[in-house]
Amino acid sequence: MTKAEIFEFFRRLAEDDPAPQTELEYGNCYQLLVAVTLSAQATDVGVNKATRALFARVKTPQDMLDLGEEGLREHIKTIGLFNSKAKNLMVMARLLVERFGGEVPSTREELVSLPGVGRKTANVLLNCWFGEETFAVDTHIFRVGNRTGLAKGKTPDQVEAKLEKRVPQPFRLHAHHWLILHGRYVCKARTPECWRCKLADLCRFRPKTPAPEPRGTKAGLR
Numbered sequence: 001m002t003k004a005e006i007f008e009f010f011r012r013l014a015e016d017d018p019a020p021q022t023e024l025e026y027g028n029c030y031q032l033l034v035a036v037t038l039s040a041q042a043t044d045v046g047v048n049k050a051t052r053a054l055f056a057r058v059k060t061p062q063d064m065l066d067l068g069e070e071g072l073r074e075h076i077k078t079i080g081l082f083n084s085k086a087k088n089l090m091v092m093a094r095l096l097v098e099r100f101g102g103e104v105p106s107t108r109e110e111l112v113s114l115p116g117v118g119r120k121t122a123n124v125l126l127n128c129w130f131g132e133e134t135f136a137v138d139t140h141i142f143r144v145g146n147r148t149g150l151a152k153g154k155t156p157d158q159v160e161a162k163l164e165k166r167v168p169q170p171f172r173l174h175a176h177h178w179l180i181l182h183g184r185y186v187c188k189a190r191t192p193e194c195w196r197c198k199l200a201d202l203c204r205f206r207p208k209t210p211a212p213e214p215r216g217t218k219a220g221l222r
Contacts, residue, residue: 005202010171013178020177028128029104034126037116038055042079050076064093133172135163140183149204
């Protein structure tokens with residue numbers, strides 16, 4: 001895409017949703033960190049169902065330690081990879097208490113030193129809680145970046161680097177949320193809904209997916 005096309009791309013997304021938010025539910029920075037950690041290979045809907053009861057009890061790393069690993073597993077057993085996630089979250093809670101005074105650190109380097117926290121998770125925290133202009137490349141952003149031509153890359157890191165270079169102001173703060181939501185609800189993995197996409201004329205994806213035929217339409221009849 002050209003610079004003008006990229007600006008228009010984000011202008012339209014911003015026009016539809018000026019202040020996008022993560023769909024994960026949380027009440028503080030630690031709960032956001034837990035929710036994002038749990039969301040790996042899981043849906044936000046599934047994570048929210050599990051964390052509502054958990055977060056009523058666990059608001060701090062010390063609360064998590066008091067709950068214990070077995071208690072945590074009971075809360076999150078509906079989420080994929082819950083055993084390994086429970087182990088990581090318990091070690092994370094201990095490190096947060098011992099190393100950071102029970103607070104979530106505010107730098108990428110410190111965040112990725114925690115078990116279960118990679119660059120994507122750190123970028124989500126830095127953006128959603130600390131207000132930094134980061135690009136947390138998940139499967140949706142990776143797909144949208146490559147499919148549209150906005151930010152092509154063979155790895156999430158390559159796509160992130162392209163976004164870092166190409167996304168203009170004033171759209172940088174919310175860019176990753178717009179791209180996630182667009183990939184989740186319009187530019188879907190199996191069948192992108194090009195017929196209702198407001199970005200279709202800017203997108204490099206070909207051929208565009210046509211609107212589905214109305215239910216009950218017989219083949220060959222119109």
